Amino acid sequence: MSEINKADNTMPQVMREIFSGGLVRTVISILLGFLVGALFMIGSNKEFIESLGYIFARPADALGAAFAVVNDGYGALFRGAIYNADAETFEKAIRPLTETLRLGAPLIAAGLGIGLTFRVGLFNIGGTGQLIFGMIFATFVATRLELPFVLHMVVALIAGIVGAALLGAFVGFLKARTGAHEVILTIMMNYIALYFFTFLMRDPALLQETRASGNPKADAAAETALLPKLLGDNYSLHWGLIFALLAVVVFWWLMERSTIGYRLRMVGFNPDAARAAGINVEKTYILAMALSAGFVGVAAANQALGTAIGVTPSSHANIGFDAITVALLGGSSGPGILLAGLLFGAFKAGAPSMQVFGVSPEVLGIVQGAIVLFIAAPPLIRALFRLPKPQTTNALESIRKRIFTRGGGSK
Amino acid sequence: MTTSKETEVKVGYKSPIVMGSIGLLTLVFLGLLGRDGMVAFEISRRTDSLQLPTLDIDSSLLGVLAGLAMFALAGFSLSKAIKNLKTPIWVSIVFGLVGVTALLGWLAAEKSVPIAFIAGTALVLAVPIILGAMAGIMSERVGITNIAIEGQLLTGAFMAAVVSSITDNFLFGVMAAMVTSALVSMILAVFSIKFLAQQIIVGVVLNVLVIGVTNFLYQQWLTEDAENVNFPGTMDIIKIPVLSDIPLLGPVFFENRITVFFAILIVPTIWFVLFKTRLGLRARAVGEHPLAADTVGINVGRTRFWWVTIGGSIAGLGGAALTIGNAGAFGREMSGGFGFIALAVVILGRWNPIYASLAALLFGFSIILRVWANQVSPGIPTDFITMVPYVVTIIAVVGFVGKSRPPKALAVPYVKG
Numbered sequence: 001m002s003e004i005n006k007a008d009n010t011m012p013q014v015m016r017e018i019f020s021g022g023l024v025r026t027v028i029s030i031l032l033g034f035l036v037g038a039l040f041m042i043g044s045n046k047e048f049i050e051s052l053g054y055i056f057a058r059p060a061d062a063l064g065a066a067f068a069v070v071n072d073g074y075g076a077l078f079r080g081a082i083y084n085a086d087a088e089t090f091e092k093a094i095r096p097l098t099e100t101l102r103l104g105a106p107l108i109a110a111g112l113g114i115g116l117t118f119r120v121g122l123f124n125i126g127g128t129g130q131l132i133f134g135m136i137f138a139t140f141v142a143t144r145l146e147l148p149f150v151l152h153m154v155v156a157l158i159a160g161i162v163g164a165a166l167l168g169a170f171v172g173f174l175k176a177r178t179g180a181h182e183v184i185l186t187i188m189m190n191y192i193a194l195y196f197f198t199f200l201m202r203d204p205a206l207l208q209e210t211r212a213s214g215n216p217k218a219d220a221a222a223e224t225a226l227l228p229k230l231l232g233d234n235y236s237l238h239w240g241l242i243f244a245l246l247a248v249v250v251f252w253w254l255m256e257r258s259t260i261g262y263r264l265r266m267v268g269f270n271p272d273a274a275r276a277a278g279i280n281v282e283k284t285y286i287l288a289m290a291l292s293a294g295f296v297g298v299a300a301a302n303q304a305l306g307t308a309i310g311v312t313p314s315s316h317a318n319i320g321f322d323a324i325t326v327a328l329l330g331g332s333s334g335p336g337i338l339l340a341g342l343l344f345g346a347f348k349a350g351a352p353s354m355q356v357f358g359v360s361p362e363v364l365g366i367v368q369g370a371i372v373l374f375i376a377a378p379p380l381i382r383a384l385f386r387l388p389k390p391q392t393t394n395a396l397e398s399i400r401k402r403i404f405t406r407g408g409g410s411k
Numbered sequence: 412m413t414t415s416k417e418t419e420v421k422v423g424y425k426s427p428i429v430m431g432s433i434g435l436l437t438l439v440f441l442g443l444l445g446r447d448g449m450v451a452f453e454i455s456r457r458t459d460s461l462q463l464p465t466l467d468i469d470s471s472l473l474g475v476l477a478g479l480a481m482f483a484l485a486g487f488s489l490s491k492a493i494k495n496l497k498t499p500i501w502v503s504i505v506f507g508l509v510g511v512t513a514l515l516g517w518l519a520a521e522k523s524v525p526i527a528f529i530a531g532t533a534l535v536l537a538v539p540i541i542l543g544a545m546a547g548i549m550s551e552r553v554g555i556t557n558i559a560i561e562g563q564l565l566t567g568a569f570m571a572a573v574v575s576s577i578t579d580n581f582l583f584g585v586m587a588a589m590v591t592s593a594l595v596s597m598i599l600a601v602f603s604i605k606f607l608a609q610q611i612i613v614g615v616v617l618n619v620l621v622i623g624v625t626n627f628l629y630q631q632w633l634t635e636d637a638e639n640v641n642f643p644g645t646m647d648i649i650k651i652p653v654l655s656d657i658p659l660l661g662p663v664f665f666e667n668r669i670t671v672f673f674a675i676l677i678v679p680t681i682w683f684v685l686f687k688t689r690l691g692l693r694a695r696a697v698g699e700h701p702l703a704a705d706t707v708g709i710n711v712g713r714t715r716f717w718w719v720t721i722g723g724s725i726a727g728l729g730g731a732a733l734t735i736g737n738a739g740a741f742g743r744e745m746s747g748g749f750g751f752i753a754l755a756v757v758i759l760g761r762w763n764p765i766y767a768s769l770a771a772l773l774f775g776f777s778i779i780l781r782v783w784a785n786q787v788s789p790g791i792p793t794d795f796i797t798m799v800p801y802v803v804t805i806i807a808v809v810g811f812v813g814k815s816r817p818p819k820a821l822a823v824p825y826v827k828g
Contacts, residue, residue: 180808188801199794243621281700365623372616377606
């Protein structure tokens with residue numbers, strides 16, 4: 001009897017906790033982002049603009065045009081990124097989903113890296129530079145060494161991770177040693193890495209394709225070093241996805257369960273308190289930057305070993321920057337980044353099919369930007385939707401305990 | 412940000428060491444191991460009425476002389492360091508000029524160096540960076556980190572091109588660019604001041620958003636109807652009478668588009684306001700110690716808001732300089748990292764408008780130098796020349812060339828309480 005009463009009292013508090021939590025805010029931000037994108041699609045649609053001329057006479061025309069363009073645009077996105085119902089066979093219909101997974105994988109891995117620095121109170125804007133360094137190392141192993149199948153790929157993957165991590169650790173070292181701000185250091189490193197990579201790809205003795213032409217381009221990765229296809233030759237999806245998922249598991253374990261993760265989070269929460277507790281904050285910064293870049297290195301290996309054509313200076317595909325938005329949307333948690341990476345991977349996969357419908361896929365860039373803009377300012381969303389302030393109670397946790405703990409959670 | 416007490420008391424020997432090493436590299440690689448052949452430095456342009464003779468010198472001799480001059484400057488820096496004095500900034504500037512001259516001479520062995528052309532183009536290329544850096548300085552001096560300069564430049568570039576094309580009037584284009592960029596800045600200001608959002612994140616996100624919006628409109632609208640909405644052309648080049656006839660200085664400084672003149676004027680103006688007026692003193696107080704500023708009755712939020720916003724409008728003008736001041740049309744993501752360079756320039760210039768502009772010229776120079784080096788001596792790995800300013804920025808932020816100290820309250824939201 002008393003048990004039930006207690007539950008009744010906690011219910012409103014539970015709702016308040018749910019609505020003040022990150023999940024509701026994230027969902028609202030994503031919906032608002034799509035809304036902003038829809039407005040841009042409508043605003044730039046010719047039929048809609050023409051119908052505006054007689055909007056008071058026949059408002060249905062304007063509404064119809066608006067609905068049609070949004071339906072076309074997002075419909076094409078769905079068909080291009082998840083399931084194409086128009087395809088003749090199931091194998092072809094499901095192909096878009098595999099593309100989403102393939103393009104989402106590097107975003108997930110790199111997003112984990114950027115998210116890790118957020119948890120330590122650092123900003124790693126240098127995903128691009130670290131990715132490029134990882135690609136340099138991975139490409140070197142994949143094109144200049146001869147190793148047996150699988151082993152070659154594993155060595156190249158590790159080389160990619162190490163290459164990226166070295167650059168990250170260097171930035172961490174400079175920050176720890178001199179107090180220079182990591183944002184500036186990482187942005188500068190992006191450019192230095194890019195020009196260095198381009199230089200390497202201009203010289204046949206270094207990384208340039210052996211049948212040298214003028215443009216900077218590297219040899220294709222050796223077949224033994226390529227990431228094997230996951231679902232046979234009909235799909236481009238490869239083992240990069242598995243490595244990204246493994247990275248999520250490693251990230252979760254590292255951050256939530258290991259001593260290192262505890263130390264990292266503690267520094268992120270309050271560096272002064274961490275220092276007082278005997279943690280070497282400077283060393284932690286170096287470690288955090290190295291680990292962060294290491295995750296980015298998984299994405300680098302994905303880019304360098306994922307396709308059988310050689311890498312070029314643009315092979316980083318802006319993943320280093322997109323990873324920032326992935327980490328923000330994912331709330332810097334492993335599962336969150338997994339979902340956020342898949343969402344933005346779907347954007348990349350669906351873009352070409354939107355083009356077919358006459359909707360510029362660039363609108364997805366707006367959606368992406370708008371989503372993270374709303375995510376970046378929790379008070380804005382709370383004010384717009386009159387959501388409650390963050391709750392410091394744990395009514396939700398007590399229910400969770402009651403359900404998931406043996407013996408009803410009684411202490 | 413942690414600074415140990417020792418570094419504040421002792422100047423240290425980092426500057427002379429760095430200068431000495433660069434001097435040694437110059438002496439060996441550009442001088443002793445340098446390229447033979449005479450270099451002609453053309454002071455006058457071939458079209459000038461007054462023709463001055465070219466300065467001819469052997470390329471490797473120039474390298475040796477430059478290396479020795481750099482040693483002398485390093486020695487001067489050392490003598491200051493022994494007395495525990497900082498290396499004056501003019502030493503760094505002269506050092507940079509000597510190094511640049513040696514590099515030009517090395518690249519153009521057996522050829523000639525059109526000084527006026529290179530310097531003039533460097534200035535034109537530097538204008539968006541200078542104006543972007545002014546936005547950065549104005550915003551960071553009041554304590555708001557501005558990573559969104561890239562987005563502000565891009566907004567300005569887009570609006571200037573589109574509005575100038577539609578109205579057929581450059582003035583409207585410039586005004587639209589300034590107003591819209593100010594609006595983008597307002598988002599940064601409001602999110603940082605009112606919603607206490609992480610300023611670096613808001614900045615990064617604004618860049619993503621502006622790139623998204625301009626890419627979309629470019630693809631959907633500007634490419635479809637380029638003749639009507641993206642065909643502004645460039646503004647006329649204005650020749651200032653008498654002054655533009657001065658050899659070298661005339662063509663570089665006094666024969667330009669209005670955006671360049673504006674940049675030349677705005678830099679000392681901002682410097683004056685920031686350091687010589689009560690307005691600037693208040694702004695700096697807000698950036699250094701908002702609580703103290705609040706205590707003496709300065710409205711911290713309002714000061715921050717207006718400085719960030721007005722800074723944004725100046726960046727908008729910088730964007731206009733990209734389109735109607737140089738390229739003549741808008742191109743996809745045409746700011747191409749200039750905003751991030753401006754960010755570096757702010758730090759390299761120690762949050763000082765004049766030093767920042769000099770740093771921006773270094774970047775502008777490195778861009779034109781790459782293009783020109785490809786023509787004058789193909790086969791030289793120009794990627795390294797392009798890399799130099801970024802490396803210099805890193806050397807500067809890690810404190811080898813004098814400590815650059817940001818405003819104390821940078822990126823710290825101020826909550827009245």
